[in-house]
Amino acid sequence: MSSPLSQMRFLTVNEVAEMMRVSTMTVYRMVHSGEVPAIRFGRSFRIPESAVAQWMYASGSGENLNQVG
DSSP states (O other), X not given: OOOHHHHOOEEEHHHHHHHHTXXXXXXXXXXXXTSXXXXXXXXXXXXXXXXXXXXXXXXXXXXXXXXXX
């Protein structure tokens, strides 16, 4: 029996920065401001993949991706 938490995928700040094509500092600013939720593990952050997808869609990036091409 698995819990929903065990099925979540977490991304590093570097992975999120690469996905969004921004600097890691931008991702850190978004985490600290609360724009993107993150969990702190020691000195590093992990960001739920679903939170990144929701943030990108809410910011309009999802709509822009559908219009490309």
